[in-house]
Amino acid sequence: MNPTDAAPEATRSADEIRAYLVGRLNAALPRPEMFGGEIALRTLLDHLAFAEGREQAWADENQALRAAGAFQATGVIGGFARLLPDHRDQKAAASVYAEFAHRNGWLELDRALSSEEYRALRDAVPKWCTENKWFTDVVESFGEPSLLIGGTNPQFSKTLGYATARPEDPMVLFHLWNGTRPGNPPSGPPMYGQPVVMAVRCADGPDPFAGTFTFTPEGAHRRPPAEEY
Template structure:
């Protein structure tokens, strides 16, 4: 006779939801994009008894211009061309980091993080590729999006301190053709459009490369 098992514990449920959230942040397209991220956040916030804090976080995003009637996707479309799921996931990754839910593959020391920030203005004055970013700053703390160089992706660099802002490198490589059925890569590997960090007005948190300035929506 089969023995019926009882429901899982609260700890097991929270661990499961955190794991699924981190998977969705890394492969947002496969999980369903922003809608899936919102649902996972809703469920995890409920499990952690943080519904009020989650609602306040969304209000803060909207106040900064990082969220509009079309969600984060709509806000990002005003800053970057052909906004992809990885860019959207970067905003939700910040919110996950605030709550201790983001699982990093690598963390920077405070000194490494400060050094990276000091380099950014001069470094982004020139066009850069994915290879350039990795060679200069090492592997990311979190890779948002897939590893296929035919597509864009976002690289996140962070310390173990929640108070230190995550530094995001937004990389782009073409978009769908007129039929929206075939992806057309523009380069052999993704190119850097912008670096983003901080919690000021959304558009003010971006530092664009020359390529990013050329492709920035009018």
């Protein structure tokens, strides 16, 4: 039989396509660099929004990010570069897309906080951030995260997300950083034994992007000067 005469294979159903895209998105969010970074996440969300007929919601999200100052010429990563010391923090950028995924029911949580746990966390953040905190402080204070972005190596920068099962409850994101000492190459040994919390972010309302951050003393100290932008 001529190969061109073979019966075509059945195409995927809409449910299969959706499940595949949701799976790829949830694989990419915790390790964005391994999947191509912010561009890859945006592509996955664009495809998923199309598959579910939510193109307008995705367009509205992008407009809101621009209006809030979160999306710059280089993408969301540019918005974080104005506030956090790592100018190429793909992990922080991934957290913004995780928020959109959560609101649309696409994010698969490792742990969903109860309403009591969530409210206690929200109430604790302002005072908690008045002192410098480390990776172990976050987990000891609030338990294992709902989403870990950046891998399990305790030395490297990461973002920890805490969320309930309710899409209407804004995620709470802890942005942690660990750089190298001045004069050492970026691939050199970490400055600290574990990453330090720069800020806690929670987008609850129409505040500008910078207004959603609660900085620790170390985060305020390392925040890039405004004149750099």
